[in-house]
Amino acid sequence: MAREIKSVAVLGGGTMGTGIAGLCAQRDCRVLMLDVSMEAAEKAMERIVSGRPPVLDDAEKADNITLGSLDGDLKKIADYDWICEAVIEDLGVKRELMARIEPFRSDGSVISTNTSGIPLRDITNGMPKHLRRNIAVTHFFNPVKVMRLMELVPGTDTDGDVIEALSAFCGRTLGKGVVHAKDTVNFIGNRIGCFWMLMGLHRAKEARDEGLSTEMIDALMSGSVGLPPTGLYGLIDLIGLDVMDFVGKNLAQNLPAGDMGADFIALPAAEQAMLERGQIGRKSNGGFYRINKLDDSSKVKEAFNLETGDWSNAEEVALDDAHSNLDVMFADDAMGRFCWHVMGGTLSYAADLIPEISDDVVNIDCAMRWGFNWKQGPFEMLDALDPARFIKRLEADGLNVPKMLGVMRNAGVETFYRNDGREFLGRDGNYYPIPAE
Numbered sequence: 001m002a003r004e005i006k007s008v009a010v011l012g013g014g015t016m017g018t019g020i021a022g023l024c025a026q027r028d029c030r031v032l033m034l035d036v037s038m039e040a041a042e043k044a045m046e047r048i049v050s051g052r053p054p055v056l057d058d059a060e061k062a063d064n065i066t067l068g069s070l071d072g073d074l075k076k077i078a079d080y081d082w083i084c085e086a087v088i089e090d091l092g093v094k095r096e097l098m099a100r101i102e103p104f105r106s107d108g109s110v111i112s113t114n115t116s117g118i119p120l121r122d123i124t125n126g127m128p129k130h131l132r133r134n135i136a137v138t139h140f141f142n143p144v145k146v147m148r149l150m151e152l153v154p155g156t157d158t159d160g161d162v163i164e165a166l167s168a169f170c171g172r173t174l175g176k177g178v179v180h181a182k183d184t185v186n187f188i189g190n191r192i193g194c195f196w197m198l199m200g201l202h203r204a205k206e207a208r209d210e211g212l213s214t215e216m217i218d219a220l221m222s223g224s225v226g227l228p229p230t231g232l233y234g235l236i237d238l239i240g241l242d243v244m245d246f247v248g249k250n251l252a253q254n255l256p257a258g259d260m261g262a263d264f265i266a267l268p269a270a271e272q273a274m275l276e277r278g279q280i281g282r283k284s285n286g287g288f289y290r291i292n293k294l295d296d297s298s299k300v301k302e303a304f305n306l307e308t309g310d311w312s313n314a315e316e317v318a319l320d321d322a323h324s325n326l327d328v329m330f331a332d333d334a335m336g337r338f339c340w341h342v343m344g345g346t347l348s349y350a351a352d353l354i355p356e357i358s359d360d361v362v363n364i365d366c367a368m369r370w371g372f373n374w375k376q377g378p379f380e381m382l383d384a385l386d387p388a389r390f391i392k393r394l395e396a397d398g399l400n401v402p403k404m405l406g407v408m409r410n411a412g413v414e415t416f417y418r419n420d421g422r423e424f425l426g427r428d429g430n431y432y433p434i435p436a437e
């Protein structure tokens, strides 16, 4: 019989735990939220109700949430259909907790971990088969209430009805865009997004050597190529250089041999020096940008010069028509070279990751639109650019043609989507209907 989720036990009351618990409560589910102590759980509840912004739209929905501590109340999970682990990103902590919940949860319940990048097989390695059949990764994006993407990842032993139940609940009840990913490092969104960021930092050094400023680099890596206004440096300020360093170290351990990302996992020297002096972004007193409060208490945004170490007022950059759309990648100047390297490199990377991280282009495009707010996913961008023209440039640069572009070329077709976006190119070279959400 198909499993149905109506109640959720969320383990961990941090950023993600409060986001998931709050969203489930808002959608009228019964929620248990456990944290390291009752005090921590109560603080988490305060953030759900009165954080800035609050997680709940209707404060009275807080009545759907019961609080408790992981030590005192774990046995209560027996009453819940979905046990959703959202504790710190630490393999040892996650494994220990999984071992503790298994004896308490009821038959028929499903378990998930909200890891951002630890392979599920590492979390479940050596655990009882009963647990391995009932667990998946549910990778929500922050803030949970706002971000549409949820990557759903089965392990090798996960039962099909576990995936069906989580997909139905997160899609229909929580309103998420469910993307089916595989148990590979960083799944889909972060695999491609972190490649874009880390490679972008390295390529930006060359662009700065060619005279481009911090602000120009961000102008090129935002609206003009269909990416959010934060750009490259602005997004990394938001995430934190400490997190990027952590991501790089996880990639170093888990990327498959020969992966293009391996060249960019260590921070470039200037960013490493920023990390070491604590200049890590918005959560410190600035990173690539800072807000400076003047004597008259007005505020001014300043940009950091990585070469000189000086701060100066951030400049507004207006790009001309030739540099304000995806075609900028083909411009024969410093801006064009930077965009070709970073966006062209990222599109090539994505096109080489099928079937490793996803069986089709649709899941990859949805992940980048819903999780990173890209206007178009990588394959939609390639269609907009004209894949044949893209291949020609790769060949002119002496670069390999990535797998999915090779599939397209061998099939003798010209686009990844056809029929007004209703069909996509499969990896066998045939077109298939886009699955209904």
Ligand SMILES: NC(=O)c1ccc[n+]([C@@H]2O[C@H](COP(=O)([O-])OP(=O)(O)OC[C@H]3O[C@@H](n4cnc5c(N)ncnc54)[C@H](O)[C@@H]3O)[C@@H](O)[C@H]2O)c1
Pocket: 012, 013, 014, 015, 016, 017, 035, 036, 040, 070, 086, 087, 088, 089, 090, 093, 097, 114, 115, 116, 117, 139, 140, 141, 142
């Ligand atoms: N924050 C994000 O942007 C984001 C996005 C996607 C996924 N994730 C993943 O979600 C998970 C939670 O991240 P977060 O941002 O909510 O972290 P957080 O630091 O905000 O919260 C961590 C939670 O873990 C609890 N905790 C700490 N030590 C513990 C221990 N030893 N045993 C049990 N609980 C412990 C804390 O009390 C807290 O409730 C991580 O695996 C993270 O990688 C985070």
